[in-house]
Amino acid sequence: MGGGLGDEGPRGSEYTELLxxxxxxxxxxxxxxxxxxxxxxxxxxxxxxxxxxxSMASERAGKAAAA
Ligand SMILES: Cc1cc2nc3c(=O)[nH]c(=O)nc-3n(C[C@H](O)[C@H](O)[C@H](O)COP(=O)(O)OP(=O)(O)OC[C@H]3O[C@@H](n4cnc5c(N)ncnc54)[C@H](O)[C@@H]3O)c2cc1C
Structure with a gap:
């Protein structure tokens, strides 16, 4: 799996929802x-x-700068 959390293993793709x-x-x-x-x-x-x-902070700062 991407994102640096280790191999996806047996948990399945729906596990990404929890992240x-x-x-x-x-x-x-x-x-x-x-x-x-x-x-x-x-x-x-x-x-x-x-x-x-x-990334959430950067997105928020970008929106504030655009407003
Ligand atoms: C006996 C034992 C031996 C282990 N030996 C090893 C080992 O040799 N090597 C290894 O890699 N791993 C080992 N582990 C596993 C390792 O301890 C855990 O994987 C690791 O501590 C998990 O970290 P965490 O931050 O996800 O959760 P935790 O360390 O469980 O931290 C969660 C924190 O949240 C707090 N908390 C819970 N609910 C709330 C709430 N509502 N409000 C505020 N705070 C809250 C808890 O008090 C706790 O301090 C061992 C575990 C145990 C039990």
Whole structure:
């Protein structure tokens, strides 16, 4: 799977739905990685969440500048 959360493994594509933010709230944790039960999974998930927050902030700043 793309996005740096490890191999997709047996979890299936619908799992990516769980990775989407809920409005401004971004989720992270080993349970949201493909390396469940390991610290590496939580670190990868945190990295993914931070990238998402960064892109959401950039998008918001772009909209504010355009307004
Ligand atoms: C006994 C044991 C041994 C382990 N050994 C290893 C190992 O050797 N190597 C390895 O890689 N992994 C190991 N793990 C797994 C590793 O600990 C976890 O994968 C990792 O800690 C998950 O990190 P996380 O940030 O996703 O979740 P967590 O570390 O569980 O952090 C979640 C945090 O959220 C807090 N929280 C929960 N609900 C709320 C709420 N409503 N409001 C505010 N805060 C909340 C919790 O108190 C907790 O601090 C082990 C796990 C256990 C239990």
């Amino acid at each position: 989407k933010p809920e409005g401004p709230i971004v989720f992270a944790g080993e349970h949201l990685s493909y390396l469940g039960l390991w610290q590496e999974g939580s670190a990868l998930s945190a990295q993914h969440a931070l990238k998402l927050v960064q």
